[in-house]
Amino acid sequence: MLINLNYQSRTPIYEQIIDEIERYVVLGVLKPNEQIPAIRELAIQLGVNPNTVKKAYEELERKKVIVTLSTKGSYIATNITDIINEKTSNKINEIKAIIKELEQLGISKEEIIKKLEN
Amino acid sequence: MLINLNYQSRTPIYEQIIDEIERYVVLGVLKPNEQIPAIRELAIQLGVNPNTVKKAYEELERKKVIVTLSTKGSYIATNITDIINEKTSNKINEIKAIIKELEQLGISKEEIIKKLEN
Amino acid sequence: MLINLNYQSRTPIYEQIIDEIERYVVLGVLKPNEQIPAIRELAIQLGVNPNTVKKAYEELERKKVIVTLSTKGSYIATNITDIINEKTSNKINEIKAIIKELEQLGISKEEIIKKLEN
Amino acid sequence: MLINLNYQSRTPIYEQIIDEIERYVVLGVLKPNEQIPAIRELAIQLGVNPNTVKKAYEELERKKVIVTLSTKGSYIATNITDIINEKTSNKINEIKAIIKELEQLGISKEEIIKKLEN
């Protein structure tokens, strides 16, 4: 699991970690019930403060992407279909929003789709 | 020129001002060589500090969307086709990037386009 | 006499007018005793406020580049050799200053002169 | 890193800070990846407002002289050869421009170079 961080991005590090882990879940690289690295371990690997990783894991837990068993570590949740569906529909909505903006500029949906094929 | 600000957004106010002005330029509401409000005037109208508007205008100048003449005010640049084209192609590229992500999840371009039509 | 103004320059308009007139004097385009445009006239021609031209003329008078005869208009001074010499030596000194900076960067005078020939 | 400020100069303070830092980069005093002082720290050291230093750092970042990592500080960019080359060629061009002006006054390049040697 290779997590790329961009320190110059406006997106905070902890959120980038969340995004990356969710991405691997959705891609199937991280599978249900699979254990993910311990907070301290990942922090060292990424060269960030353990609190930053902790914050990411807490948020992932809240979103039910992972489950943390106090002394046993953190695991990908059993049921991740919700996550996948949510991610997918989010992305579809993002595209729709951009298309709406383009249409306001007088570009038709057909033109946009044609441009997408190049 | 109606500029809407969202104080809760993560996008800073000065950037929202930039976005709104660029939007009006692209929409053709603000035309080449047209004078835009004085910094202080817009600041009062928006209820923000002049420095915040100044920062937006500085960035717009850097992007060659406007031209500022000391003591004479700020004007939409003469040539804004670059801006319009850039904006459009940026948006197309954003869509392409999201589509690529979706494809990595095993969703074909055809499926995506079908979803966009709902 | 074609005076070019750059409204985006940090150099104030009145100073640009001074520079341009001095340039024409040094170039011999404006000759000793030659009459120069009336303040109001030049202001209209340049599209600037008469006060701005007035400020330039006052400064030129102070530098003895021009002489203003209250109701008769403004004239290039009789003796302008000082002006020419001063301008020339100023420029030589500017070059020397830049060369000194380049030398501090480890570039020898010989190298600099070679680069100047390209 | 000793930064000298001239409060009487027409060059704004933030620009003097930029120039000084660039000078130290070009001189090799500040090296790639080296951390530069925190905004507040430098502000205190120079006796200026943090916003002024911030403005300088922003511009340096835009010019890719430094890289700023939120919460981690600012660092000299990894690749600064462009900066050095640009600075050098800028200075050469400045000299060329002045020489051109002098030539217009009827002074030959040879004469100019001779004057430079005194």
Added chain:
DNA sequence: GTGGTCTAGACCACA
């Protein structure tokens, strides 16, 4: 601790 954003407001030069 570090940067990012913003307010409030002053003072200046210039036009």
Added chain:
DNA sequence: GTGGTCTAGACCACA
């Protein structure tokens, strides 16, 4: 009136 610069300082998120 218009922009340019700067101070003083607050509050925030993040690490």
